[in-house]
Ligand SMILES: Nc1nc2c(ncn2[C@@H]2O[C@H](COP(=O)(O)OP(=O)(O)OP(=O)(O)O)[C@@H](O)[C@H]2O)c(=O)[nH]1
């Protein structure tokens with residue numbers, strides 16, 4: 001994962017045929033006027049929903065800055081909106097990610113933290129793994145004193161089908177380093193995020 005995917009014309013044809021088959025499966029006619037172009041649109045939309053398979057999140061964090069005036073407090077990016085898809089139903093997961101770290105000697109451009117979130121979100125996911133992958137990536141590349149990732153999201157597979165229970169928000173978190181070991185640090189970061 002993380003490299004451009006080589007897709008042939010034959011792959012493209014088969015993917016469009018699979019969409020046509022799904023349209024037949026639900027009881028509609030893929031040859032009718034309004035649906036003629038739909039397989040092409042769907043496979044192109046899928047490339048957008050799942051472009052994360054072609055991204056390498058770690059490389060977003062390789063450019064760091066050291067001249068930050070000795071800054072050694074928490075850096076938090078709150079309310080990063082993202083969308084993903086659940087790996088069980090291919091249904092949308094929509095939510096917000098809060099990403100914090102306590103730098104040791106290097107900081108990263110803040111847009112890069114959002115890029116890391118999107119690179120992992122635009123894959124088939126469960127929320128727990130999405131949360132863990134974002135935190136692990138930041139810990140591995142930046143080697144900060146701590147990383148905290150909290151995600152709040154709604155799952156369309158719960159709202160639009162199955163149990164049909166809307167407005168349920170799933171919250172997950174991954175605390176690493178000081179945020180895992182030190183209660184005070186964890187409380188501080190959770191307070192900054194907006195949890196008390
Ligand atoms: N832990 C976790 N569960 C998820 C996530 N996304 C979807 N699910 C759940 O995955 C489960 C899959 O359960 P199954 O019983 O195999 O599938 P199902 O018959 O479609 O289940 P229902 O959704 O209850 O109709 C469901 O309970 C979903 O709500 C996620 O990100 N994390």
Ligand SMILES: [Zn+2]
Pocket residue numbers: 086087088089090091155157158
């Ligand atoms: Zn699901």
